[in-house]
Amino acid sequence: MDSRNVKTVADARALVEGRGLSHVKLGVVDLDGVIRGKYLASAKFIDALESGFKFCDIVFGWDSNDQLYDKCDFTGWHSAFPDATARIDPATCRDVPMEDDMLFFLGEFDGAAAQLCPRRLLRRVVDRAAGMGLVASVAAEFEFFVFDETPHTVREKNYRELRNLTPGWFGYSMLRSSVESDFHRSLLKLCDAMDIPIEGLHTETGPGVLEAAIQYCDALAAADRAVLFKTFAKVWAQRQGKMMTFMAKWSNAYPGQSGHLHLSLRDHCGKPVFHESGRPGNMSDTMRWFVGGQQALLPELLAMVASTVNSYSRLVPGFWAPTDATWGIENRTCALRVIPGSPSSQRVEYRVAAADINPYLAVAAALGSGLWGIENRIEPDRPISGNAYDMTHPATRALPRTLSDAANRLIGSSAARDLFGDVFVDHYAMTRHWEEREFRKAITDWELARYFEII
16 A cells, blocks of 8 residues: 555555554644654554554643753643653655654643643644635745755854855855756755645755745645655755755844645635636735735734744845735735635635744734634735835734744734634743743843943
């Protein structure tokens, strides 16, 4: 059996037993979009397919660097970090081509932890859409820098004077992609083997920066593809003595790295619902309300999309990233870009997202806000024509400028609480406040250069 055909518990068991595997790789995704996992003995894995498995709930009690949150009610020393119950989704089965016949599966949390589990959160938003008779298609595209470095050398160099895969600013370069064709083609081969189909791969503007556009599919599977791409592309690169970064902005010398999301809706019969010929931008009422909801809630949900301190270094004028909740038709200076087309290609591009997104949370925010807009028939502003950066926008459309400000907006959002629940909103906002406080403890190179001698 091909791993792509695994849909049920019986399918997964048959494939593991048929390959005679001693162990299987199993992962869950934390609030920062990091896959945490382990090798699990095949007998234990097969039992877990039916009855679930246990995973320490510390994954909701620490940050991306394994540092414990200081104000966490969900888990901590006070609760003794118990196990949480999780279950395996057989349909996430992937081959791991770097490890012979090894298989990988994603799990998601049940019980109390389900309220915080990013994958379960997105599943609830998908279920909300289904209750409205709608199904979402989503695609992610990521920009990422590639370096001739290793995890050891970047630390030895203190992340300075890094050697990029290629030099110079050379977007859409046929020269660079042809010279580095072994690198490009082996990445495409890896993604094909792991059922992460890449529709386009090209160089972007900057030394050693690439952009990969992942083929669209239903929302939950699209987030799976995105999180697997970010992890296993890095695995593949490091095994070749190279490194990738998906930071929102790793250097002041270059533009930030996007993680744009493309979204569309169809009804339960498969008919697209965003397209209506003869209307401005071919936008149906449904699409207009969807964009209206996204625009209205973008400032309130930004912490779920721009989830790191570094995210806000990208959201500055003139660097291909929005600073206000704006929208336009085929306008790349806006946060939301409506892309007119045929009924099947009509979609909205959620351009505020960077490469550092947790795909589950970002898709949940982008889709959930649009559904909220449809439910409440939210009208968007007039579409922006021309350069949105050069225009003055209402204060209500301004995006938070820091992660802490964004977390405060999330806490105060009644729509966020309706869409995602009080437990998630309060816990997640706490984690973002922690992230900002940790950053404030650091002394930056900029501060040293500016103040060391002169003040």
